Amino acid sequence: MADSKREIERKYEAATETRLPDLTKAAGVSAVIHRGVSELDAVYYDTPDFRLAAGSLTLRRRTGGSDAGWHLKFPVAPGVRDEIQAPPADTLPGELAALLRSRVRDAEIVPVVRILTTRDVHHLVDDEGGLLAELSVDEVCAQRLPESGGPTAAWTEIEVELADDRDPALLDAVEKRLRKKGVRPAASASKLARALEETAPVSAPPGKGERQTAPVTAGDHVLAYVRRQAEAIVTLDPAVRRDLPDSVHRMRVATRRLRSAFKTYRAVLDRSVTDPVGDELKWLATELGAGRDHEVLDKRLHTRLGGVPQTLLLGPAAARLRMWSIAHGVETRERVLAALDGARYLALLESLDALLADPPLRKAAGRAPGTELPRAVLKDYERLAARVAHAFEQPPGHDRDVATHEARKAAKRARYAAEAARPALGKPAKKFAKRMKAVQSVLGDHQDSVVARDTLRTLAVQAHAAGETAFTWGLLYGEEEASAAGRERELPRVWARASRPRLRRALKG
Structure with a gap:
């Protein structure tokens, strides 16, 4: 051992x-x-x-x-x-x-x-x-x-x-x-x-590879970003296997950043090559997501339960939540490790290496980053704006929950797009990414509440079937409803800051 x-x-x-x-x-x-x-x-x-x-x-x-x-x-x-x-x-x-x-x-x-x-x-x-x-x-x-x-x-x-x-x-x-x-x-x-x-037989130290030159073109910047995310997946693999804190989340984020880059910068990288790789990255993110989603939900539910006054903590709620946590934790852990041990994962890593060794660059890759990168970032912003507007139009309930979740994914993509462009565009891209992250955070907490309510209902049903009172689970469900409503009220203010025209003008230079 x-x-x-x-x-x-x-x-x-x-x-x-x-x-x-x-x-x-x-x-x-x-x-x-x-x-x-x-x-x-x-x-x-x-x-x-x-x-x-x-x-x-x-x-x-x-x-x-x-x-x-x-x-x-x-x-x-x-x-x-x-x-x-x-x-x-x-x-x-x-x-x-x-x-x-x-x-x-x-x-x-x-x-x-x-x-x-x-x-x-x-x-x-x-x-x-x-x-x-x-x-x-x-x-x-x-x-x-x-x-x-x-x-x-x-x-x-x-x-x-x-x-x-x-x-x-x-x-x-x-x-x-x-x-x-x-x-x-x-x-x-x-x-x-x-x-x-x-003891090297040649002057260059072995294992260091060729020194990377500073990015010049739009294609250089996009490839540098793709290379960093691909290396992050490889580097984080042992940490995930060792179950180190936050490792699954960071590896999942690297897969999402890669997929976003392929989609955002499709004028730079040929999608006929990147789309199949993106599909495999989506698969890996899904497998990793099982562990990460459980981790986030488990922490949220334990925090909620820990805040319930003793006078309102009825039945064996803590024990039931603990059993749920252990059972789902083992299941998701096994799923993540099975994915990392499979041939499909190794094939994905090889495909990323092949893409970086022979990049499928398009004509726009040779353009100046100050021209091509802002154009791509702002396209993602427009996509986000349309989804936020759609979410505002939906009545409270299932349709709004779905719409805000779609807006969250768009906010994440716009944020990643700006982060990829930051080395070339500097402070405007940094500020833009920060505002997109704020929107993503509000929408993300709303989605976490949606998922938590679904799990709380399941726990309540299980408690009722076992002859236990479901009062505490109903109480927590109500707290999550109030939290989601608060996030919906907060969204217009956060979006107003993120959608200021001068922020977009600064990005264009």
């Missing part, structure tokens, strides 16, 4: 003759305890075209030390990585292979570098003997694989890793002492990155 931990560390350049300063002068450090020297042997793995290195992921199998086994590390922020560990095994454990699937796909994973480390370990402790951080002086020798006589590199580095639940400010204090001794931060983020750079 794999274990996960958050790794917060800093690396520094060093030499064999480098001597550590007195780190007890660093704020909070009472003593430095020498823990001895260990020999570590790690083989790092990647695809032959270095897909993991391109995403700043590291996969290794280590022998020696206290953490022998398989290690998979994901970047979180500079100096911060999530490390997934699995016990020693001859082959890559399935649970780690699944986390790499979106990048590796059908490619083979092979040894690329072997790194031998002589690690001299010191513990930095507080006045009670509690571990603050582990500092190691590493003598490193790296060899390129799979050839036994591949290029080699050697260096010395200092690594300072923060102990669990300790204040990251400690690392600043330690760095201050190291810098006074002339020790400087390492240029490479990891041992693997440095090993690949220094």
Whole structure:
């Protein structure tokens, strides 16, 4: 079974003759305890075209030390990585292979570098003997694989890793002492990155790919946006599998942004190519939506129930909601994972790669972004305006609920269109996207209320059938009705701000 931990560390350049300063002068450090020297042997793995290195992921199998086994590390922020560990095994454990699937796909994973480390370990402790951080002086020798006589590199580095639940400010204090001794931060983020750079048979570091040039044309800007969203799907895949907070939502948003871009910028990208990809993105968004919609609804209903006074909380309402939540949560989780494990999902990722490798650009792609992008954004705005007007015309009830939901989807598309254009159009696009988001928020909360009322009615029916009182569910239903009505009253004001002519004129430049 794999274990996960958050790794917060800093690396520094060093030499064999480098001597550590007195780190007890660093704020909070009472003593430095020498823990001895260990020999570590790690083989790092990647695809032959270095897909993991391109995403700043590291996969290794280590022998020696206290953490022998398989290690998979994901970047979180500079100096911060999530490390997934699995016990020693001859082959890559399935649970780690699944986390790499979106990048590796059908490619083979092979040894690329072997790194031998002589690690001299010191513990930095507080006045009670509690571990603050582990500092190691590493003598490193790296060899390129799979050839036994591949290029080699050697260096010395200092690594300072923060102990669990300790204040990251400690690392600043330690760095201050190291810098006074002339020790400087390492240029490479990891041992693997440095090993690949220094043992590369060519001058360019493997796995980095060609440097992207700055967008110039409308097509450049649209493709840059599409590329970012496609990369977001691949990057978020492991987070969804690990069930990290908000990961399903963010991945679903990336799929929606892609679909919106294909539709909004159809004058730039040929729809005969993008439409089939968009259909598959819609499928993926639907599968992810099962989990996300449950997450939003579950939080909403628990919040509503938590606000009911005890005198009005009749029957086993909390227990019934908890059972509903668990049952639906397991079901939606299984559905999401089944989608990510299926061949259809991998085919979608491949189709996105193919589209970006050979973009189906149309004539408008070569035009100036200041001309083509505002035209596309404003078309989406006009589509939204028509749907909002239609929603205003509907009487309260089912027809208005449907109309406002359609307006919500249009608001989302107009917002995404402006976000895609923001690098080219600047502040006007940013402001326009902000106003569209405000409209989307009001309409979104209205739709959440519609869905919540439907679920509350189901829970009430189930409670009644079980011989329980349905009073509390009726009370919550009434609260949701009032919430939806409030949003309907709020919409004209929010729409008036979003539909100001000067906002559209600014977008045109």
